[in-house]
Amino acid sequence: MIRSLFALLDPPGRRRLRALLIRVGAAAVLQGLAGCTLIPLLGALFSDDRDAVWTWAAALAGLVLAHHAVLLRNHRHAGELSSALLRLLHTRLGEALTRIPLGWFAEGRAATVNRLVTKTALDVATAPAHLVAPVVAAVVTPATIVVVTLAVQWQVGLALLLGAPLPLLAYRLYLRVIERVESTWEAGTNRASERVLEYARQQPVLRAYGGGAPLDRALTEQDAGARSMVLGNSAATAPLFLALQAVLTAVLALTVMLALGGEGDIGMLIAVMVLAVRFVEPLTAVAEVAGGLRIAAVGLRRFREVLDTPPLPEPDRPAAPGPPSVEFREVDFGYTRDRTVLRALSFRAEPGTLTALVGPSGAGKSTVLSLIARFHDADSGTVLVGDRDVRELGTERLLSHIALVSQHPYLFEESIAENILRARPGAGPDELDRVVRLARVDEIAARLPDGLGTRVGEGGATLSGGERQRVSIARALLKDAPIVLLDEVTSSLDAVNERLVQQAVTRLAADRTVLVVAHRLETVENADHILVLDGGRITESGSHEELLRLDGVYSRFVDCRRQAAAWRLTSAG
Numbered sequence: 177m178i179r180s181l182f183a184l185l186d187p188p189g190r191r192r193l194r195a196l197l198i199r200v201g202a203a204a205v206l207q208g209l210a211g212c213t214l215i216p217l218l219g220a221l222f223s224d225d226r227d228a229v230w231t232w233a234a235a236l237a238g239l240v241l242a243h244h245a246v247l248l249r250n251h252r253h254a255g256e257l258s259s260a261l262l263r264l265l266h267t268r269l270g271e272a273l274t275r276i277p278l279g280w281f282a283e284g285r286a287a288t289v290n291r292l293v294t295k296t297a298l299d300v301a302t303a304p305a306h307l308v309a310p311v312v313a314a315v316v317t318p319a320t321i322v323v324v325t326l327a328v329q330w331q332v333g334l335a336l337l338l339g340a341p342l343p344l345l346a347y348r349l350y351l352r353v354i355e356r357v358e359s360t361w362e363a364g365t366n367r368a369s370e371r372v373l374e375y376a377r378q379q380p381v382l383r384a385y386g387g388g389a390p391l392d393r394a395l396t397e398q399d400a401g402a403r404s405m406v407l408g409n410s411a412a413t414a415p416l417f418l419a420l421q422a423v424l425t426a427v428l429a430l431t432v433m434l435a436l437g438g439e440g441d442i443g444m445l446i447a448v449m450v451l452a453v454r455f456v457e458p459l460t461a462v463a464e465v466a467g468g469l470r471i472a473a474v475g476l477r478r479f480r481e482v483l484d485t486p487p488l489p490e491p492d493r494p495a496a497p498g499p500p501s502v503e504f505r506e507v508d509f510g511y512t513r514d515r516t517v518l519r520a521l522s523f524r525a526e527p528g529t530l531t532a533l534v535g536p537s538g539a540g541k542s543t544v545l546s547l548i549a550r551f552h553d554a555d556s557g558t559v560l561v562g563d564r565d566v567r568e569l570g571t572e573r574l575l576s577h578i579a580l581v582s583q584h585p586y587l588f589e590e591s592i593a594e595n596i597l598r599a600r601p602g603a604g605p606d607e608l609d610r611v612v613r614l615a616r617v618d619e620i621a622a623r624l625p626d627g628l629g630t631r632v633g634e635g636g637a638t639l640s641g642g643e644r645q646r647v648s649i650a651r652a653l654l655k656d657a658p659i660v661l662l663d664e665v666t667s668s669l670d671a672v673n674e675r676l677v678q679q680a681v682t683r684l685a686a687d688r689t690v691l692v693v694a695h696r697l698e699t700v701e702n703a704d705h706i707l708v709l710d711g712g713r714i715t716e717s718g719s720h721e722e723l724l725r726l727d728g729v730y731s732r733f734v735d736c737r738r739q740a741a742a743w744r745l746t747s748a749g
């Protein structure tokens with residue numbers, strides 16, 4: 177753990193930790209030496225040498241005072257190191273989150289990040305202050321006592337030396353048990369955090385369909401994990417304390433035998449007995465903090481897993497893209513090694529055209545968009561934007577050329593205007609006005625009490641799905657990127673909203689290269705090029721008329737949409 181802390185810290189932090197360890201070591205030596213002065217002190221007492229008694233009593237008092245003075249300073253320094261470490265962990269995590277491939281966040285990582293920032297960072301940061309000192313003392317103080325005891329009463333010194341591995345073995349066993357129960361508990365706690373977030377956010381769905389069951393299950397699983405953690409902890413602590421008591425009992429028995437056999441004077445033997453107790457004391461203290469130490473070590477490993485997640489490789493000098501085409505050349509991709517989602521996918525979208533992606537659910541349409549925006553890199557083949565490999569453009573330059581409008585756009589808990597201005601914070605009121613009109617957000621603002629200044633709640637909760645998508649289209653219009661990746665809303669919108677969203681999409685598409693995961697017939701019919709995806713492959717491609725003539729998957733898709741539209745018209749009528 178100390179090694180991992182060193183690896184994590186910056187040079188000043190490393191210097192601080194090194195200085196703290198040296199001072200903690202010095203405090204432990206002073207503690208050991210203070211104990212050892214008992215030998216001459218008790219010897220002087222029993223031989224009635226008053227001068228020597230005062231001298232050794234003064235030495236003992238001096239060592240105890242020095243030990244406490246160093247401890248006091250250590251507490252202050254450990255506290256400073258902890259707060260520096262906490263800041264560093266938060267900063268490093270913040271930096272890592274901006275570098276990690278965007279696809280990483282799609283895999284339910286919100287609870288993990290939340291836990292790292294709140295609990296795990298504290299567990300790790302407080303480790304040097306509360307946990308490292310007992311560990312260092314557990315090694316240095318007994319070592320000092322062994323050295324001195326070997327010098328004055330070698331039999332007892334040897335017994336201490338030979339007995340020391342027993343508690344160490346018990347400690348290793350303890351760590352192994354704790355590691356196993358800790359990881360089950362941690363996984364359960366993470367799952368419970370995710371379900372709690374879901375429970376708080378998705379109350380309408382839960383009330384409509386019932387089903388607090390997943391949360392109940394997750395909490396039960398977490399309880400079971402916590403129970404096995406407590407049970408495992410006490411089961412593994414017992415052998416540790418037993419080992420310590422065994423060493424202590426053996427040493428005390430040996431001392432008594434030596435006394436009865438007339439070896440050494442009585443004062444020294446009593447002092448050695450006291451030293452034997454002091455020998456196990458720091459080891460007992462470390463057993464008490466071992467659980468916390470383990471939790472901090474596991475926390476540090478979790479931090480490292482996130483901090484060491486490799487970012488996508490970035491070019492030294494990002495290339496400049498040409499006219500905004502998008503091309504896939506023989507692209508294979510899978511989220512996991514064992515499942516390929518896109519297979520040998522090839523197509524080209526010319527600049528200024530609209531390409532519609534259609535196909536059954538799970539065909540890989542959204543995955544195509546995520547590879548263009550480089551949320552992930554292709555496993556093989558090449559994705560080109562502006563006739564350049566996206567890997568040569570670098571993520572920052574690539575994303576500056578792309579506007580993304582997702583099916584469920586996220587709006588921040590701020591006003592509509594602030595949400596739109598995120599695309600270009602320096603934009604003036606005229607520009608804001610223009611995109612608001614183009615995306616038909618003016619129609620939303622007119623109905624709201626504070627117009628564009630109305631706050632929209634977490635995630636845009638106070639707006640409808642269609643309204644949220646119009647605000648996000650305005651945001652994309654303000655960004656004015658030459659390439660637009662659009663995932664159309666699948667949920668059925670009312671007729672007015674549908675018409676307004678369609679108008680907004682048409683204006684966004686003008687003069688841009690658009691790739692749209694299309695669910696609306698009107699969008700598909702107007703596309704320059706249609707790609708039909710099935711099972712990660714393009715099974716049909718061409719214009720609307722060409723594909724209808726094939727009488728295949730596309731033609732069935734169109735029939736389906738027409739029936740749905742007719743049904744909606746009939747039911748509206």
Ligand SMILES: Nc1ncnc2c1ncn2[C@@H]1O[C@H](COP(=O)(O)OP(=O)(O)OP(=O)(O)O)[C@@H](O)[C@H]1O
Pocket residue numbers: 282283511512517535536537538539540541542543544693
């Ligand atoms: N983050 C992810 N991790 C693992 N698998 C994923 C992930 N995202 C999508 N998939 C899987 O990849 C496949 C393609 O998903 P994708 O979302 O691209 O399909 P789609 O055609 O857009 O579907 P839909 O129309 O339902 O949105 C699916 O089988 C899906 O389960």
